[in-house]
Amino acid sequence: MSAQPRQIHLNAFLMHVGHHEAAWRHPATNPENDSVDHYVGLAQLAERGKLDSIFLADGLALWNNVRYNFSGRFEPLTLLSALAMATSRIGLIATVSTTYNEPFHVARKFASVDHLSRGRAGWNIVTSSQEGEARNFSQEKHLDHHSRYQRAAEFLDVTRALWDSWQDDALVYDRNSGVYAETDLIRPVNHTGQHFSVAGPLNVPRSPQGHPLLVQAGSSEDGREFAARYAEAVFTAQQTLADGQAFYADVKNRAGHHGRSPEEIKILPGIAPILGGTEAEAKRREAELNDLIVPEYGLSQLSKMVGIDLFDHPLDGPLPADLPTVDDINGNKSRFSLVIELARRERLTIRQLLTRLAAGRGHRVFTGTPEQVADQLELWFTSGAADGFNVMPPYLPGALTDFVDQVVPILQQRGLFRTEYEGRTLREHYGLARPSARPVAGTAVRAGVPR
Amino acid sequence: MSAQPRQIHLNAFLMHVGHHEAAWRHPATNPENDSVDHYVGLAQLAERGKLDSIFLADGLALWNNVRYNFSGRFEPLTLLSALAMATSRIGLIATVSTTYNEPFHVARKFASVDHLSRGRAGWNIVTSSQEGEARNFSQEKHLDHHSRYQRAAEFLDVTRALWDSWQDDALVYDRNSGVYAETDLIRPVNHTGQHFSVAGPLNVPRSPQGHPLLVQAGSSEDGREFAARYAEAVFTAQQTLADGQAFYADVKNRAGHHGRSPEEIKILPGIAPILGGTEAEAKRREAELNDLIVPEYGLSQLSKMVGIDLFDHPLDGPLPADLPTVDDINGNKSRFSLVIELARRERLTIRQLLTRLAAGRGHRVFTGTPEQVADQLELWFTSGAADGFNVMPPYLPGALTDFVDQVVPILQQRGLFRTEYEGRTLREHYGLARPSARPVAGTAVRAGVPR
Incomplete structure (x- = not known):
């Protein structure tokens, strides 16, 4: 048995016409085409590139300033089910969110998508981070950050059961009998906990992967602990190689504390690649996109990230000194820290910061030739900062087409990608084992199965 | 403008290998093929027959006795999204359920499916009727029948808003600006009610149909009132023409009390057609299926319908005299009444009753030649008992193939079907108007739209 060389994993994070907030204004995109056909094209493009998976984000409120940008009309699980029919190999x-959902519904829907797709379903587990989401679910106040993660942990215990x-x-x-x-092989779960009481069993048979691939995307203290316990792949935003290495080592180390090996959890930093035939051309493309930014949009996003209203602060001055601390933030804590650190490290004005965040919302932007981008990916991959990457094309489909046609072949030539x-199955793409159902207990187990 | 002759509407109610509880044991079916391809084949078959729609039922617990029958592995909204990609015209x-769901999730998912399918989504609105469902959603006790309908009404008010x-x-x-x-054209809903507080707006733009087609299937007093207020199509179980006529008149009359015209609500009784080249052949097929019944399965279903455990009663005796009354039933009240009435009217033993319920669970079974079945449909349609039918093939795909190839052409020849x-869109198939969004109020409406 020859040793399989370690290979890069690639996920395509799909976002309507791209991750750059002004992409929809660029002539290379067509925002009016917000039909399922658009997403079918993107999924098939990613599959042509042999990527491990595609990914759809979500939120439970109209939370960005829709006046200047809108991320699309579909609810992820219904769209994913449609895309399962238009693809055959790529993971989905x-x-x-675990915050405003019920474990029975979520376990069932992912099992159903795993059946539909013949083993290609993955769940990016999040806690809802916006006040507006609470108000759509009969809650006056948003659950605090720590409680959200407690609820998420119990949610996972129930869904896995x-x-x-x-x-x-x-x-x-058996037709004859x-x-x-x-x-005897179908058992109740009889969970009674702090947040949920769920009898079970599920009303869906075990799916091809057993469990969908479990993905997680929060990098706060609570988020890292959660990832170390439950996640098999982690999406994360890291601005520098050193930060990426520290995060990578920390999460793998924490996983060890939960009795897991480092290979059981794949770390995938987000990257927003802007490609050009020359470095100058790539930079010109980046500038073209940034020239289309509407500052009001970025300001509303940045205000939410840092927890104060920035509309009254001069665009060409620095972030105000009296910002909240990470303890005050009840939304995305790790993104708060990343943004503040980026602004301070590089002494950015608010306007400059808006430009830095426009393409990837805090994820690293790699602008350059295909060789340069491939070099960066290889560097992060071989330097203990990444097992792969969450590719966030700034404009779509163009930037994904370029990545698939120009970067993927270089990685393949270097023996770094399939x-x-x-x-x-999606688990097989990521080199992760299929979990076995726990053995049936010796006691009578039919109590929860209706006569 | 020539008057459009009134035409029959046909919905295909899909259920794994068929509605007959023993269909899976019959050599004409293949229960092992429980993949999405099986459902794609059924949906395309119904579309070939130009049917108005297909329909998938649901429950939120493993509620039938899975030892002897199981209705399939998919969650309806994910399966429906997949089927949207494999069909182009038929409604979906x-x-x-409104009982263990949140209006924001449900409104959003149906809007998403309506976008995916380009205007072909329909929602069969139910209240959950089984104790086991409560226990999967952290409830000790199931909500009582009347409260469920109150919650359902508020649920509809919120989803429509x-x-x-x-x-x-x-x-x-507008790329330039x-x-x-x-x-100004996106407004919060700011609903505060007894069961829900929902700020809105939805995070999905208005869908092709505006609202999905609203379907309802409960025929109790509360169910009829709910249908009269909200439903545009009603699935119902009626054993005799007289009962069908009475139900039809009652629901149309009630709709009038809510200011709706009779044409705005379509009544679709369920029928389980068993076809043969001769009446004798059809009856032989029916007997073949009934010979495969496992009494334990039917007994567990019937025990739930009538609200007492029938396992200790002799199969060849009548239903016991000391049955609950309809007021005692917290599950499906109208099905309870129908079953008791059927057994008494025809003086059936428990075993005979099991056989009568095996093919359609209380829905009318039409066994005969294609001409005979078409005659029955025409009779119900022209006698004020039906605007169309919810076709429940006892075994699949065979019984649906026969219906499409043998009954549909007769209805077409008679000018009764397209x-x-x-x-x-699905609304267009049923001849129902697209609801317009209410006009924007004069007051500032941007309060709920994030900056």
């Missing part, structure tokens, strides 16, 4: 990851409530071979289809399912899909 | 209706929170022309995509959406789709 969607964000679903539900996915394991059917053994793989429970369905027997009239026995459809071996009910030239064909070898696995069938 | 899924059940979602959310669908109307975007005007149709809110997205303007940088204005993506006209935020020979081609004329409309594009």
